[in-house]
Amino acid sequence: MELTMYDKLLQLPLFQGMSKFDFTDILEKVKIHFNKYEPGSCLVRQDTPCNQLIFVLDGEVQIESNDKTHKYTLWENFKSPNVIEPYSLFGMRPYFTASYTAVTEVNTLNIDKSYILNELCRYEVFNLNYMNMLSNRSQVIYNKLWNAHIGKTRDKIINFLLLRCMTPYGAKKLSIRMEDLARLIDDTRINVSNVLNDLQNRGLIQLGRRTFSIPELREVVQLLDKKD
Template sequence: MERLYEIQLFRKLLQFPLFQGMSQDDLTKIVGYVKFDFIKVERGKAVMHENDICDHLYFMLNGILEVRTPASDHGYTFVEHIHAPYTIQPERIFGLIQHYSHDFMAEETCGFVRIDKEEILKLSDNYFIFKLNLLNLLSREVQVCAREPWKSVPKNLEERIVRFIGQRCIRPAGRKEIFIKMTRLAEELNDSRLDVSIALNHLQDKGLIQLSRGKITVPAMEDLLK
């Protein structure tokens, strides 16, 4: 039974970028000396909130997360639905701001492996491939942010709306919901409320978004970004 448990854990860990490329022998040793906390969060319960301290890494093994991100003045809110496997904000465990920047709720019952920051540092010291994976993950975050200002300017208001939504995505795929008033969106885009309304309705006519009072739903972000 213990051997079966190890094999199942190996397979689950290899779903995550931080453990990819590690040998079974390495993973056997890791399971033996690293403290893994197994956590189950029931549907509708909070996993963590914006501004909670990030002193662990959470690896979601199964389930779906609802991720809510408010604007800095809480004038609008962006909602995403993220499926396992997923690592919750690994870039926040180091650096200047070591706090989560989103609210994470269990949309369905979620199972997590949680590893303490000190254990992450031990893994990084003892396993070069883990350190390399961590550096690659953090470098990717920096490079994506650095590339953003150099993208081509949107040619019209519809493209600016798509850019506005796309820049706020954790993952550029799946269902998104933006709770925002038309006047606020017009302010964000530096355009008139009427023109923004017309552009949104054009996108809705194409089947790319759905409009309701104070809410924009994107059924599939990958389609909107095409």
């Protein structure tokens, strides 16, 4: 493993701040798998058990969250370096909450759960990074919960997205029937249709069949609470 690879690994969430010395030590004890995914191939399927940490070293990944009960699917993307659902490895629901597919060529580093607890968590920096990451996630979501206020139709649609998206920025896509979205936000189909068409006219979303795409969620979020 050349120096640049080390540097890349030390940029990964959870490994940040570790010394190269510790990292060499880890590589001797921990079994690490490197995987390569072609564009379009699936890294992880929603609702399958999460029993490893998957670090995305290179490339872009699409997240697909499907709510079967309420009949909609949400897509967003993320780029390397990143780690897939570190909050799904422990706890009472150790299953992936979404599916992850390679958009570009993707390289990953995978470590089994047993090594995380028995070896990696013995390193104070790694353990602190993990504790911080888990705590931060619940703090961010808790904050969302308390601020999940309801407004007019447009605000309700924006809040629906903000509550469910990993990040409040970047491209998103939602596949849902207008009547289902209207039902979920307790509004009428005609109001939902008017708001979505207005957003399309402003160039902020693209409407498709049972689908709409948002090139940049941040620009839509800026409309929150505006009168017009």
